[in-house]
Amino acid sequence: MKYVKIYRLQNGGEQKAIVECKLIDNEVSIDGDASFVESLKHEGIIDYSAETGKKLFPADGLKFMEQLQNNFKSGYLNASAVLEE
Amino acid sequence: MLGTPSMEPLKPTICDSSSGKKIKPDQEFLSEKAAVKEQLSAEEMEKILETREVIKEMALDGGANKSVCIRLKDDGDAIFKPKSGEKIKLRSGIEAGSYFQRERAAYLVSKYMGFDFVPPTVIREVGNEIGSSQEFIADAQLYTERVKQISFALDFDYDVADEYLYSQMEGQFIKLWVYDIVIFNSDRHGNNFLIKDNKIVPIDHGLSMGDSGLKTYYSCYDEPIPADVQDLLEKFSESTERQSQLKQELLEILPEELVAKCFARIDKVTRIIMDKGCIPAEEEEKIDPFDISEPSGFDELFDLDSSDRGSIY
Numbered sequence: 001m002k003y004v005k006i007y008r009l010q011n012g013g014e015q016k017a018i019v020e021c022k023l024i025d026n027e028v029s030i031d032g033d034a035s036f037v038e039s040l041k042h043e044g045i046i047d048y049s050a051e052t053g054k055k056l057f058p059a060d061g062l063k064f065m066e067q068l069q070n071n072f073k074s075g076y077l078n079a080s081a082v083l084e085e
Numbered sequence: 086m087l088g089t090p091s092m093e094p095l096k097p098t099i100c101d102s103s104s105g106k107k108i109k110p111d112q113e114f115l116s117e118k119a120a121v122k123e124q125l126s127a128e129e130m131e132k133i134l135e136t137r138e139v140i141k142e143m144a145l146d147g148g149a150n151k152s153v154c155i156r157l158k159d160d161g162d163a164i165f166k167p168k169s170g171e172k173i174k175l176r177s178g179i180e181a182g183s184y185f186q187r188e189r190a191a192y193l194v195s196k197y198m199g200f201d202f203v204p205p206t207v208i209r210e211v212g213n214e215i216g217s218s219q220e221f222i223a224d225a226q227l228y229t230e231r232v233k234q235i236s237f238a239l240d241f242d243y244d245v246a247d248e249y250l251y252s253q254m255e256g257q258f259i260k261l262w263v264y265d266i267v268i269f270n271s272d273r274h275g276n277n278f279l280i281k282d283n284k285i286v287p288i289d290h291g292l293s294m295g296d297s298g299l300k301t302y303y304s305c306y307d308e309p310i311p312a313d314v315q316d317l318l319e320k321f322s323e324s325t326e327r328q329s330q331l332k333q334e335l336l337e338i339l340p341e342e343l344v345a346k347c348f349a350r351i352d353k354v355t356r357i358i359m360d361k362g363c364i365p366a367e368e369e370e371k372i373d374p375f376d377i378s379e380p381s382g383f384d385e386l387f388d389l390d391s392s393d394r395g396s397i398y
Contacts, residue, residue, distance in 0.1 A: 009164075070149045076276075
């Protein structure tokens with residue numbers, strides 16, 4: 001199963017995994033910190049593979065998962081690459 | 086960034102008095118350090134970021150580009166983003182390997198124009214790698230975390246809580262919007278600005294200073310520009326010293342073409358806002374992509390005349 005972990009940097013320099021996105025039957029299931037889950041669903045993320053910078057949402061499946069690490073790279077919030085379990 | 090050489094360093098570890106065991110020190114240590122932060126000027130904070138010994142490096146998982154949390158001796162933490170970790174080109178016209186310079190450039194614009202909300206950001210070497218180093222803001226919330234907090238506290242849907250926060254912080258959102266136009270940010274979203282003490286703290290500017298695909302959080306066309314934002318634009322337009330300092334420091338890290346474009350945006354945004362008190366919606370198509378056909382009031386700074394515009398832009 002493909003999955004992505006999203007990490008929040010804590011005071012003191014440690015990271016905490018706050019969200020896990022899993023690809024199940026071509027749909028993205030998101031578990032974890034409620035605030036972040038809500039923002040992903042409502043705000044979506046930017047598709048950096050498209051010149052238009054269009055938005056992607058969990059319904060976009062693997063494409064959404066692949067773009068997470070390009071969106072969350074500030075250090076405060078980082079997303080992993082798509083990993084395989 | 087906190088602490089000065091003259092200040093007595095805070096103890097980096099503390100003990101539980103009942104058990105004598107060491108307990109986790111970082112949060113208290115950083116919070117106490119944060120309390121003295123405001124005593125320092127931007128230049129003092131930059132100096133600390135540039136020169137303090139790195140006593141701990143914590144490589145961070147995730148992110149398209151490498152990031153490391155570094156701890157500075159007798160000081161707080163910083164987010165270090167090495168040039169060598171910039172592997173992926175995310176925007177046309179913005180090459181990987183230049184993100185760290187854009188992080189610094191965005192800070193310089195904030196500093197010299199008087200926005201004063203981007204954490205101090207410098208370029209330095211850590212472990213023989215060059216990159217950007219930005220003060221870590223302890224005890225800050227990501228904006229999305231604040232939205233959810235409001236959503237929970239007031240029993241609002243997420244979108245309603247977002248709009249509620251806009252209404253409560255409208256002036257700051259408009260200030261952020263103007264700033265994002267000036268730096269031509271192609272990457273603003275709810276997870277790359279922080280809220281600390283009810284103030285917006287923008288971060289993550291590696292994809293700024295481009296020339297297409299402007300991405301702001303809110304669009305504020307036709308909204309009256311707050312007096313403090315008008316004031317900072319006017320003061321910058323009148324200060325040849327600050328213009329010169331900004332130009333000089335930007336030219337140390339960016340090609341002249343990008344610096345000239347940035348000044349052209351500053352000029353255009355300032356002129357429109359001073360004239361109309363807002364940026365009218367009909368200007369949107371001249372802002373993204375930025376219309377470089379009009380002469381800028383700053384062209385003299387770059388020895389440009391009308392015949393040069395085509396080549397340098």
